[in-house]
Amino acid sequence: MASSALVTPQIHGLLYKHLRFHIVGAFIVSLSVAAFCKFAVAKPRNKAYANFYRNYDTMRDFEKMRKAGILQTTK
Template sequence: MASGALTKPQMSSPLARCLRFHIVGAFIVFLGVAAKFAAAERRKPPYPAHTDFYRNDDSMKDYEEMRKAGIFQSAK
């Protein structure tokens, strides 16, 4: 006969080990994506640079030039 009682197997240990692995992996992927977006945000030009174009833009003048050039077939 056995002298000691057998210890119960731990059923949650494989699940905990798998979850720990995936949580660490997801955190590393998250840091990579966040760094990519942060770098893209830094390189984005500031919005006020685009306002110079619209400040001096005359859309009616552009429309008339395109109409005279024959780009629009329905507007004669």
């Protein structure tokens, strides 16, 4: 009676079950981190660069640096 009530531990397929659970979890976590980085970091950074260079005048900045004496190779 006592031996029939005991449940044998699962040995066969335990590693497969464990790895499948963790691989799926790692895949989901990596996709969510990648999406977070794209939408929270990369898009705002690209937008800020685009706004900066939309109004950026290179010649005005060059003349300002030349008059300040930063560029010593130009006269």
